[in-house]
Amino acid sequence: MAVYTHLSAETLAALIAEYDVGELQSAKGIAEGVSNSNWLVETTRDRFILTMYEERVDTRHLPFYLGLLDHLAAKGAPVPRTIHDRDGNLFRTVEGKAVALIEFLPGVSVGAPTVAQAASVGRSLAEIHLAVADFPQRSEQTMGLAKWDQLIHQCGEEALAEIDPSLADTVFSELSWLAGNWPGGLPHGVVHCDLFPDNVLMLGDKVTGLIDFYFAATDFFAYDLAVTHAAWCFADHGRTFRPRISSALLEGYEAVRPLDRHERAELPVLSRGACMRFISSRAYDWLNTPVGALVTRKDPMDFVRRLEFYRSEATRVFNSDAD
Amino acid sequence: MAVYTHLSAETLAALIAEYDVGELQSAKGIAEGVSNSNWLVETTRDRFILTMYEERVDTRHLPFYLGLLDHLAAKGAPVPRTIHDRDGNLFRTVEGKAVALIEFLPGVSVGAPTVAQAASVGRSLAEIHLAVADFPQRSEQTMGLAKWDQLIHQCGEEALAEIDPSLADTVFSELSWLAGNWPGGLPHGVVHCDLFPDNVLMLGDKVTGLIDFYFAATDFFAYDLAVTHAAWCFADHGRTFRPRISSALLEGYEAVRPLDRHERAELPVLSRGACMRFISSRAYDWLNTPVGALVTRKDPMDFVRRLEFYRSEATRVFNSDAD
The missing domain is CATH 3.30.200.20 (Phosphorylase Kinase; domain 1)
Incomplete structure (x- = not known):
């Protein structure tokens, strides 16, 4: 900033x-x-x-x-x-x-979204997934699993332990699990990959702007939805899951672009990957940003908590919404 | 920032x-x-x-x-x-x-003012000096000579030498000289005291906004003019005096509020004081702001150079403009 x-x-x-x-x-x-x-x-x-x-x-x-x-x-x-x-x-x-x-687009970024706002965000995300169908350019995903692995290894076990004693174990085992379970062949296109509330402008319940596409890359649509889910459906630094926001986001998305059977089945894996993406970059930046620098460091533990939630609850969350 | x-x-x-x-x-x-x-x-x-x-x-x-x-x-x-x-x-x-x-006021802050812009700034400064005549509040000048002295002593000789080997000698002798020569009894009122180009919004040659009055205090009008002169009439970090900008600023000011004989006679002293004001706060901040902090440190030497200019040239500059 x-x-x-x-x-x-x-x-x-x-x-x-x-x-x-x-x-x-x-x-x-x-x-x-x-x-x-x-x-x-x-x-x-x-x-x-x-x-x-x-x-x-x-x-x-x-x-x-x-x-x-x-x-x-x-x-x-x-x-x-x-x-x-x-x-x-x-x-x-x-x-x-x-x-x-x-x-310039009007609108402000919401702090704690309402159900109606989450539904709008879901719809807008699906709209851009449909709209990129005939976008002729591609951009390799440089913030994928290989990069998460590289960033975590660059941090090293000892430095990770300085952030939190359990962090190294958590991320090394998660990276192995993701490497063995990451899906292939899902519907894909150029996706945003960073749709946090900061990057959405709203007026009331209406989305007036999706901004900051600088992490956009060719990847699975369902992965972009998983990133958005992780970014929007928690409060209190990842400590509290907001089930009604989750349902509204997913229903809003599917009202415009229904997920296919494979995408839905992979959401639990993709949501864990979404957490690893932010854990890895935040841990790296945490350890490599001087205290008091112009950029505010973001706590990787916010996404460790989300990861733990998805590990135990993702199947229930994404299946129950699928009913 | x-x-x-x-x-x-x-x-x-x-x-x-x-x-x-x-x-x-x-x-x-x-x-x-x-x-x-x-x-x-x-x-x-x-x-x-x-x-x-x-x-x-x-x-x-x-x-x-x-x-x-x-x-x-x-x-x-x-x-x-x-x-x-x-x-x-x-x-x-x-x-x-x-x-x-x-x-909200339109306008942008100029980098290198033109003669016409300097004249406008002079006129606007004089206008606010006239307009405060019946402002009923007062505010003690907390950034005056006593404060400059305190800030410089808080820095200490050794730390000042880290900024520049000659700095301590320069400022200690200047503080003594100013203490012995600071005028009394000049026309006064609430003045801006910080009218750098950053704090002036312009559209073309027209001043559209004077902003950031947070250093405003009851002081001599001519001191405010001296601060503005030091802030506007130099280029290249205080290395180059811009005589035509100086003349335009002073003439613009006097077109609205002519200086009296005492004010004009004291401008050389007041301009050296204006330099000490920024040398002292910048030196203090320079030594007390961590590298990489949110606030950009400003180099006190920019105003040491101006001080040296006024020491040798102020009588000529302010008298020649008085003709």
Whole structure:
């Protein structure tokens, strides 16, 4: 959460002039994004989000991310459009870094979702899963099982024990189990993979924006649903499962895109994988982020608790909702 | 530059409902403010800045700061109004912290001002100096000479030498000189004391907003002009004096509020004091801010260079402009 780069008013005004969007009236650095700097820009015509990609983003992938936004927005999904510059470019370079101008969408990110909000999120997720069917690009999943394994091994047993005495045992046994049980051949496409409440804008019960597609990759639709389930259906740092939110999310999803028999059967495995994905990246960042750094560390134990829940309850949770 | 506190959408919506401003549509944490968290809030009716005061702000002073904004805005100065809640309160409490809703003003902060922009800033500064004449509140200057002296002594000679080998000698001799030469009896009132380009919003050559009055205190008008001069008339971290910007700033100021003979004569002393004010706070923060902390450290040497300039050139600069 930071603005890493300072852009002067003069630089911003010259940049905005490269787009057919009116004249710069205001630009406020906003505290969003981990690998990029963002400004809420106002022109004489409209508001926009200006994103500057910092070191961690490989600009070779920008045509994929930004093209995906355009594809989904054109299908009517609540996704911000990329504004093209006067020459039609999806992104430009300022002070050696790539920048993109993105549509501003209203809405706020909910803290504790209501049942109606969870159902809306489920429906929106299914809508983007349908809308990507004819998206022509692919992007390899670089945050899959092999990466979780690599991150955990880079942490090492001793450092993991500093986070929690039981963490190393939990994750090494889970990684083995996942390697032996991860499904193949499920319906797939480009999926969001990071649909936390922070990445969903809502007004009341309505989803007005799905944002931050920078982890989007080609993967199983049901895995994306499992990630969303883990992100939305718990309270109190993973200590409390919210069954009515879970039911609403799954029912909302299936109202638009019913799961097939194989997808439903694999949800217990996929949900455990979703937990490992966040345990591994959070443990790695926890151990490799200096205290007091610009980025707030997130506790990997929040997802260890969810993992323990899914280990014992996932079959019941996903089957009961299947009735 | 940070958002220190997370406020959920539910908390924000409930807060906004306490004001007669329409319904919450959007809220983005913005990367402004050192001692407070800020959100750019959009409602069905307008845009606002929501400020939450963190630990460093004594809420007993809020009626002063917020009342000052109201007073200046009522006089037509380009200063954001404080929005009062439905019960007429200037500020409220959320999660144990004071919050205020402030008018949003368009404009951007310039990097390198033009002559026309410097003249506008001078005029606006003089306008607020005239507008505070009948502001009934006072606020003791807590960032004056005694505080500079205290901060420098808290740093200590050895630590100052770590910043720069010559720093301790420079500041100790300067503090003695200022103590012997600081003027008394100049025209005074509540002044901004921190009018850096960051705290001025502009559209083209026009000043659209003077913001961040949290260092405002009762002091000499000419000292505020000296602070603004030091903040605006140098480039390249204090290495380059910009004479045309200096002339434009002073002429703009005097077009609205001519300096009297005593004020003009004391500008060389006041400008050296303005440098010491920022050297002392920056040196203290430099030595007491962990590397990588949320707040970016500012280099005290930027103002040592300005001090050296004023020591040798201030009489010429301020007299030549007086012709």
